[in-house]
Amino acid sequence: MLDWVYKFKYSLYLTFKRNWKQMLSFWFAVPGVAFTFSEIMDRVFNQPDVYALLRSNFVLLLAATFLISICLNWQALKCSHFLAGTDIKITLLVRDILKQKDAVVISTNTTFDTLMDDEFISIKSVQGQFQEKYYHNNLG
Numbered sequence: 001m002l003d004w005v006y007k008f009k010y011s012l013y014l015t016f017k018r019n020w021k022q023m024l025s026f027w028f029a030v031p032g033v034a035f036t037f038s039e040i041m042d043r044v045f046n047q048p049d050v051y052a053l054l055r056s057n058f059v060l061l062l063a064a065t066f067l068i069s070i071c072l073n074w075q076a077l078k079c080s081h082f083l084a085g086t087d088i089k090i091t092l093l094v095r096d097i098l099k100q101k102d103a104v105v106i107s108t109n110t111t112f113d114t115l116m117d118d119e120f121i122s123i124k125s126v127q128g129q130f131q132e133k134y135y136h137n138n139l140g
Contacts, residue, residue, distance in 0.1 A: 007094065011075055019073035026069045031061055097126060098133055106130055 016023070038051040054061065077094035097104050108127050113120035121128045 003096065007077060010094065011077055012070075014075035014077075015070060015073055018075055023066075023069040023073050026072065027062070027065050030065045030068075031058075034061065098129060 034054055035051075038054050041047045041050045078091060080089055080091040082089050093100075097106070106126050114131060115121060116123055116128055116131060121131065123129070123132060
């Protein structure tokens with residue numbers, strides 16, 4: 001359960017950190033365009049209903065614009081890049097590596113020690129979780 005909460009929090013943090021300028025400009029631009037349109041409807045076509053509707057629901061308009069701005073600028077927790085001169089694509093993901101269906105690389109020490117009594121391998125490390133999931137106590 002905490003996995004999706006962490007991903008959501010971190011994505012929201014990255015969204016605000018990287019795209020705050022675009023979000024702020026969108027947040028001001030949409031109400032500006034809406035009120036310009038309503039002024040045109042009021043002055044040119046003599047229809048003040050649109051302007052009155054926008055004025056009475058201004059807070060709702062701002063909230064909706066804010067949520068749409070977040071959705072449009074949402075940062076995924078994934079980054080892909082091709083290695084120069086090859087057809088190899090490296091993807092960095094923030095998720096459980098042991099649930100991936102693609103090929104993964106798990107780093108290890110130089111001697112590939114498999115003792116998990118906190119001398120060499122911690123059960124909290126990726127290698128420790130891999131050994132526990134696939135080999136449990138059958139490393140021989």
